Amino acid sequence: MTEPSPASLLGPRPPAPWLGEWWPRLRPWVLTTLAMLLAGAVALALQGLLREVRYADVMAAMHATPPSDIAFALLATAASYLALAGYDASALVYAGARVGRSTVLLTSFVAYALANTIGLGPLTGGAVRMRLYAAAGLAPPQIARVIAFNAAAFTLGITAFGALGLLWGADDVASLLHTRPGGLRAGAAVLLLALAVFLVLCLRQRTLNVGPRWTLRLPSAGLALRQLVISALELGASAAALWFLLPDDRIALPTFMAFYAIAITAGILSHVPGGVGVFEAVMLLASGAHVPTEAMLGALLLYRGLYYVLPLVLATALLASYELRSGVAAPVGRLAVRLSPRLMAALTLVAGLWLLVSGVTPVTEDARQILAALDLPLPLIEASHFLGSVAGLGLLLVARGLLHRLDAAWWAALVLAVVAAVLALPKGIALHEAALLSTLALLLLISRRQFDRRSSLFAQRLEPGWLLALGGVIAACVWVLFFAYQEVAYSNRLWWQFELDAHAPRSLRALMGVALIGLAFGLWQLLRPPAGGAAPATAEEIARAAAVVRSSPSSDGCYALVGDKHLLFSPSGRSFLMFGKQGRSWVSLFGPMGDAREWPDLVWRFVELAAAHGGRAAFYQVRPVALPLYLDCGLQAFKLGEHAHVTLPDFDLKGAKRANLRSGVNRGEREGLSFEVLPPAAVGAALPELHAVSDAWLGQQKSREKGFSVGRFDERYLQQLPVAVVRREGRIIAFANLLATDAKDEASIDLMRHLPESPPGTMDFLFAKIMLYLQAQGYQRFGLGMSPMAGMAERRRAPRWQRLGRLLFEHGERFYNFRGLHRFKDKFEPVWEARYLAAPGGVAPLFVLVDVAALIGGGVKGVIAK
Known part of the structure; x- marks a missing residue:
């Protein structure tokens, strides 16, 4: 089956009416254009510096580098990367975490090999640390502290390193900047004094107030001193790796280190990958009076190969070696293998x-x-x-x-x-x-x-x-x-x-x-033709989705049959995801359905489709087992509540918790109620009665039809699935449509409505009969749906999101019956499983939830009007 054409999936894209719609699409162009302008400025600077330099002279300088100097540069490079592992070791001590030495060495080497080449160290290296340290058992807050400590430690280290180098080589740096050496030495002394004050603060107090609402936990004085020594060793080794490649009459090492610190800082601030061009321009400018330009340029080219390319190749080979080991048992080893595509892309x-x-x-x-x-x-x-x-x-x-x-x-x-x-x-x-x-x-x-x-x-x-x-x-x-x-x-x-x-x-x-x-x-x-804005699913697409759902073990895919969501299919057509669009939010319900091997690509395509339209991608009510799919895309997981399901093979009406259910069944039988499951082919004949029950129920509830994650009374939708009905004297007084698949693994219900004059306990009678019927049909689980905000952590150090959810669950009865819904489902003695929202970080989850409420309610007006 071929992939549907974009025209069948997406309709014409409406023009953006205000700048807020345009900015997400313009922002990548604006930021990248600024980066290109910076690169152009660097190119002009290099053009001026290299006006009198010849390519042949640069190549001759490279080939004239003695093998012994290259060997010393390699040793300095190894020492630098070994010292970089000390950053992670200190950060783990600061975070109060214990990780094996081999894991620290592997994580540090891979993270810095990738970050040095790609740039944006806290992001690229942080992603590696998040994956590997999580596999080693660290909690996300601990990993966040490790990443933050690494960034802060490098900042303090480069400050101390540059200040010490400036004290030694102030005369040379002053001639370059056309200023006085005394002023530079005074500035360096101020920086060192500030570091001394920081160490005193670390010695006397463990926390530092930053503004009225934030506190910073300082490391111990011993840890701070140890990290400054590690930073000095690492930066000194990395500077020596370049210094060894210079001619024999090279610049004095302390002065060179001052220039090196300035160049490294400029390269980082430029956000150019690896600081390419910026680092070279500063080094050429700084050393022009001490080292021939062609010799410095040749040394810089060799340095790029030894300090950047070679570690990247070794890190990629190291991760690939895990692939050769059949059945890597350690979680860190298995996850390290999954990181190899990132390094392979960089290589x-x-x-x-x-x-x-x-x-x-x-x-x-x-x-x-x-x-x-x-x-x-x-x-x-x-x-x-x-x-x-x-x-x-x-x-x-x-x-x-x-x-x-x-x-x-x-x-x-x-x-x-x-x-x-x-x-x-x-x-x-x-x-x-x-x-x-x-x-x-x-x-x-x-x-x-x-x-x-x-x-x-x-x-x-x-x-x-x-x-x-x-x-x-x-x-x-x-x-x-x-x-x-x-x-x-x-x-x-x-x-x-x-x-x-x-x-x-x-x-x-x-x-x-x-x-x-x-x-x-x-x-x-x-x-290329624009992908356009999302268009409703066609009848042909719903039929394709129905074919996928029938063979799926999950009944969640049945919500695609409602027809109010958009469908995105995999190229083979064996899997799909359903989503809604509200404002800037593109929200997938439950995530992908169908062939699990195609889910990663389907998730990526959805994220890219939303980004191409200036939207934010999110996945609503996803299961814990699928979270890696969304974390790999840079999204974050936010707990929404817990989903309940009953294990049907063990289900019966015995026990104290099921007394009300048992009583409802007995009362229903005394009232003359009967239960029947209408197959899809027989639903059409009963539609007039079902419609009357639905209208009466909506009138009593003073509500309107919902959508997205909730079904609605739609004749076409109802005729695609079985409908369980309760009759009294031959008249339908209650019904619920069954969400079930041919796999007979999981089933649930969607619409559940009854006449206002139905006898008490009618819905308990319907619920119990449905579960007994599904049990007899061989189904394994019956889904009771999600209980919002249930199961949130009660710890004082719990994430703010979960603390807010706990507060809503305990005190939000005015807005939603959180506790009552949870008590109702808990009486069935179900198995509870967490459900998550996968969305971008920051305040984006709040906007996504507002948009989800609008999708369910049929727009903002529907949310307000219930």
Whole structure:
């Protein structure tokens, strides 16, 4: 079965009437444009710094680096990453948590290897810590304290590190900034004094008031001192890793460390991934009077490879090695394997960038001589060069799909990596390039099972940030091209020169091909028909959903048959999710239904569809077992209450708690009530009587029909499911439609209505008879529905959300009968299971719940009017 066309799923999209609707769509473009402007400013700065530098001199400086210096740089890199594990160790002590040493080392290394490459350390590294430390048994508040401690510790460490370096090298820094050394030393002394005051506060008191409502728990003085030492060791080692790569007459290490601290801070504040360009610009500017520019640039390129790329490769290989171990038992090991797609996506980005830069730079003289000696056909060399650059662009494009664990992206990345690795040899004997691509292909093969989301790669829509970043990469390649061939005079004839030594023409053609393909892809993404706003499900889609629901073990999918929700199907059509849209909230009810293997991709598609329309995605009443699906998308879980179900094989009418139910059955039989289940084919004939009962019930309740998570009296809907009825003297006086599937695993009811003049205990009679009937039919569970705000934590340190829910449950009877509903369901001695709202953090859950109430009530007016 093919995926439905967008037109069948979505209708025309109404224009946004005010800026509030437009801003979510404009924000990614605005923020990314600002980032591109910053990158342009950095490029101009580098252009000025490198005006007199030649590409050949930079390559010569790199190749002249002694192996012993590279070995020392590697040792410093290892020492730096080992010291980074001390950040996590101190943070765990601060959070009052105990975790195995191997888990700390693994988490720290993976988190920093990813964060150093991608940037945004608290987010990228924090996501790794959230997953691995949660698997190790830490509670979310403890993990949040670990992440916050790491960020604060780095800030304090870089402050102390920079201040000490500034005290030593104030004269050199002053000449660079055109200021007086005394002022810089005074500023450094003030920073160190502030750190001393902080340590005194840690010694004398454990909490610090921040404003009228917030308190900050300070670490102990011993822990703070220990962390400052760890920070000094880590930053000193990372600075030494670059310092060892400089020429022998290198700048003094303390002065260099001051420059390094300034460059690192500038790179972090720029929010550019890895601080690329910003860090280099500051270091080139700062060391211009001490180190030749070409030597510094060569050292910076080597440093990027040793301190950033190599740890990323090792971290990816480390996680992939868990994949080779059959049946990893430890929860941390199993979850570490699930993190490998993130590192694989980052490594794919690095490989793609490497190929693009390689395509716009000349081969080495040694490689040229080997190619000439091998006498390879010139068309093969030309084609290898061109196709290698195109493969680099392809790797950049599929990296996003790897991040989402798409199987199509895995196949594309594997093919591109293998092809580019083979082409690296005739292209220019690029052995390092071939080694990186071969490693990427091998790691992809090892991690195959992690890319299990079946989806069409071309169905994915790239966000504005990706498209602008792609344009920025191509623009950077243009800059590198002109830097590498600044001595070659441009002429139209260059495009048609095909010679072994014609490096510039070859690079021009490769870059032009990449630019044209990138432009075509970007235009295709921008000019694709918009997905539009959500449209109601069609009769054909409801029929498709009904086929999925019939084979599903869960009866929740029956709510799709009401027809008041929108349906999003998987490409195969074997699974779907139903959702409603109110305001900016796109709310999926119960989450995906159908083939569980397709659920992750379906959840991602829904989140991306909502984001593409400036909306916020949320999932209402989801089960605990499905929470990882939503946490992987960056959503947070908020408990809504508890769902009750009765285990039918053990159900009977005995016991004190079921006395009212037993009494209702006995009274009903004395009153002459009879029970019957109408099959779907027989419901049509009874519709007039059912309609009369429904109208009378609504009139008595002074209510109106609801929707979304509650069914409504709809003739088409009722005729698709069995209806249980209670008759008196042949007349229907009460009914309930049954939500049941062919799997006979779970059943529940939706509409439950009766005539006002029905005998007392009629609904207890109906309830008991329905459960006995389902028990006889072989069903395993009977769902009683959710009890809102039930089961919230009573601890003083419980999350605020649960404390608010507990307050509503105990004192909110004026607004909703929370306790009464819970008591009614509890008399059936059910099994209680938590139900959650998966939504973005902050205040978004409150807005989502308001929108859910409007969906259920048929709009804001329906909520107010009951």
